[in-house]
Amino acid sequence: xxxxxxxxxxxxxxxxxxxxxxxxxxxxxxxxxxxxxxxxxxxxxxxxxxxxxxxxxxxxxxxxxxxxxxxxxxxxxxxxxxxxxxxxxxxxxxxxxxxxxxxxxxxxxxxxxxxxxxxxxxxxxxxxxxxxxxxxxxxxxxxxxxxxxxxxxxxxxxxxxxxxxxxxxxxxxxxxxxxxxxxxxxxxxxxxxxxxxxxxxxxxxxxxxxxxxxxxxxxxxxxxxxxxxxxxxxxxx
Amino acid sequence: xxxxxxxxxxxxxxxxxxxxxxxxxxxxxxxxxxxxxxxxxxxxxxxxxxxxxxxxxxxxxxxxxxxxxxxxxxxxxxxxxxxxxxxxxxxxxxxxxxxxxxxxxxxxxxxxxxxxxxxxxxxxxxxxxxxxxxxxxxxxxxxxxxxxxxxxxxxxxxxxxxxxxxxxxxxxxxxxxxxxxxxxxxxxxxxxxxxxxxxxxxxx
Numbered sequence: 337x338x339x340x341x342x343x344x345x346x347x348x349x350x351x352x353x354x355x356x357x358x359x360x361x362x363x364x365x366x367x368x369x370x371x372x373x374x375x376x377x378x379x380x381x382x383x384x385x386x387x388x389x390x391x392x393x394x395x396x397x398x399x400x401x402x403x404x405x406x407x408x409x410x411x412x413x414x415x416x417x418x419x420x421x422x423x424x425x426x427x428x429x430x431x432x433x434x435x436x437x438x439x440x441x442x443x444x445x446x447x448x449x450x451x452x453x454x455x456x457x458x459x460x461x462x463x464x465x466x467x468x469x470x471x472x473x474x475x476x477x478x479x480x481x482x483x484x485x486x487x488x489x490x491x492x493x494x495x496x497x498x499x500x501x502x503x504x505x506x507x508x509x510x511x512x513x514x515x516x517x518x519x520x521x522x523x524x525x526x527x528x529x530x531x532x533x534x535x536x537x538x539x540x541x542x543x544x545x546x547x548x549x550x551x552x553x554x555x556x557x558x559x560x561x562x563x564x565x566x567x568x569x570x571x572x573x
Numbered sequence: 574x575x576x577x578x579x580x581x582x583x584x585x586x587x588x589x590x591x592x593x594x595x596x597x598x599x600x601x602x603x604x605x606x607x608x609x610x611x612x613x614x615x616x617x618x619x620x621x622x623x624x625x626x627x628x629x630x631x632x633x634x635x636x637x638x639x640x641x642x643x644x645x646x647x648x649x650x651x652x653x654x655x656x657x658x659x660x661x662x663x664x665x666x667x668x669x670x671x672x673x674x675x676x677x678x679x680x681x682x683x684x685x686x687x688x689x690x691x692x693x694x695x696x697x698x699x700x701x702x703x704x705x706x707x708x709x710x711x712x713x714x715x716x717x718x719x720x721x722x723x724x725x726x727x728x729x730x731x732x733x734x735x736x737x738x739x740x741x742x743x744x745x746x747x748x749x750x751x752x753x754x755x756x757x758x759x760x761x762x763x764x765x766x767x768x769x770x771x772x773x774x775x776x777x
Contacts, residue, residue, distance in 0.1 A: 437647075438662040445651060 342462025357465055358458060361414075361488035364467035365500060368413035370535055371400075372499035372507055373471040374528050375483040379521035379551035380473035382411045382483070383528045385501075385536060387544045401548035401559045405430040408443045408474025409548045409557035413501030414488075415467035422466060426450050443474035447484045447492050455490025465489070469500045473548065475555050503535030510534050521551050529572055542566040574604060576677050577698070581752030582614055582627035582712035585722060585743050586683035588691035588705075589735035592763040595623045595683040596743045596772075598712075600755035601630055610755040610776070618644055620767060621685040622657050623760055624664070627712040628678035628698065636676050639667060657684030657692035661702060668700035675699050681709045689764045714750035721746050732761050736770070744774050 347357040371384040384400045400416075403409040404426045412419040429449050433441035450470065457463045465488040472484045485500060486492045497515045499507030510531050519527070525547065533540050542565035550557040560568075581602045586595040601612035615625045616637045624640065626633040643663050647655050655663070661682045668676060681695045695709035696702045703709070707726055710718040721742035730738060740759055747754035757772040 436663060436666050437659045439656075439659055442651065448650070 344461055345459055346462065346464060347458045355458065355489070358489045361465040361467050362469075365414040365469045365488065366502065366504070368415070368468070368501045370499060370501040370503045370507060370532065371411045371413045371471055372497070372511070372528060372531055373411070373473055373483045373485075373495065374497040374511065374515070374519070374524040375473075375481050375495065376519045376521040376524040377517075378481070378553070379475070379524070379549055380481045380483050381521065381524045381528050381547065381549045382409065382471050382473045383532055383545060383547040384411045384413070385532055385540075385544065386546050387537065395543050396562075399546075399559075401546045403548070403557045403559065404446060404472075404474075405434075405440055406556050407440050407476065407550065408446055408472060409550065409559070410470050410472045411546070411548065412468040412470050413504075414469060418466040419468045419470070422450060422453065422468065422470065425453055439477070442476040443472060443482045443484065444476070446474070447472050447486060451486045451490045451492045453490075454486060454488060458489060471498070471500065473550055474557060475550050475552060479552060479555075481550070481552065499531065506535055507531050521549065525549065525568055526572055529568055533572075540569070542569060577628045577679065578713050578752060579604060580628070580630040580633075581750075582633075583710075583714045583718060583743060583747045583750065583753035583757075584614060584625035584627045584681055584712050585708060585710045585718055585739060585746075586623075586625060586681045586693055586695075587708040587722070587726065587735060587739045587742075588683075588693055588728075589730040589732060591685075591689050591691070592732045592735060592761060593623075593683045593685060593691045593693065594732075594735045594739045594759060594761040595625050595681070596739050596757055596759040597625050597627075598743070598747050598753045598755065598757045600753055602752055605751070607755060613758070615758060615760060616640075617760070617767070618660065618684075619654055621762060621764075622655070622660055623683050623762065624660070625681045625683070625711065626678045627680070628676075632676040632678045636664075636667070636678055636680070640664060643667065657682060657686055657694075660684070661692075661694040661696075661704075665696055665700035665702050668696065668698060672699055679711045681711050683709075683762070685762060685764060713752040714746045717746035717749055718742065732763055732768070736761050736768075740772055744772060748775055 373382040542562040584597040601609040
């Protein structure tokens, strides 16, 4: 993590008190493909646009929505390879936690430790911040569904519903209009798909989006299969 | 003499109906010489969780402090109390970290879980746990204690009967062990709170 030759941080304050590297990282996020999440009374849904550059790309092997442990999963907007590093670290930290406490790591703790890692990379020698914002979804032992956003700076926020990436302004406005505190998971999935479709370039199919849900019924996070996504898309039209 | 017998101890934890009780002698010795009769070996971690540490006295106190350390950080981070099952695992982990230079203690954990059901566990000095639903014992008089508990124990005792049974089991066990005794303390834990009593036993 950073070369020993670089004992100084590459992220330093500007005169106006800004950390420009973090601002630039946020730009990288804003250029990434849209992701969103919605917290329902009985679960959480996260989804992303995984539209790729050419029709020749085999989307089945691209995983953007990833489970971290049985009770939580995440999705991102920004630089894919950076995301994969964070997923790896999050998974390892979940397993370490289980070894110590024999309990599944709660989402809130997972978010805190991931955020802490991201913050380290803004202050350690010889490294740059991660070019991703994460949406972390999960249900803890207390049964309350949770959705968090984690930014490159390491700041994290709890959300009822949010969007990040390219079209996030419009997507958030759309969500603000449609969100209700008593929304249920099924509705939340439909709303998520409608929101994604709003800013989608071209036709939205089950092959070029990815959806993950965690429901209170079984407390397990899973990525929906393309056929399940297709069912939801058919219901929406 | 083994290092685990240097200071002497006798600790029993027993489960009742929606309650647990844990009792320990209060002798601190240096081999044959008795040095104190008010040495604490059972520690309250919270209103529903007690740990009894038998073995080398310095490690008894050190491990109590280390457990408190880990528990406090957990409660600050997670904003909730540590359940007995999790605590038992933390202790097991703590001991195994010192696998090749262990703490010379053999602990017992007694508590009530979120549903007020009794939780008991015991482990060896390197953290190998055992979970039971009746009783766990540790110390220098384990042979005596196992015999007494096996004979006197019955399931689903109410707090008052549990106290009596546990006290008799402990007192009879330490009387035949030179290294434990010289007074005892019993804690009975129910969902409504903890009752602690000192036992009057043979002072020899």
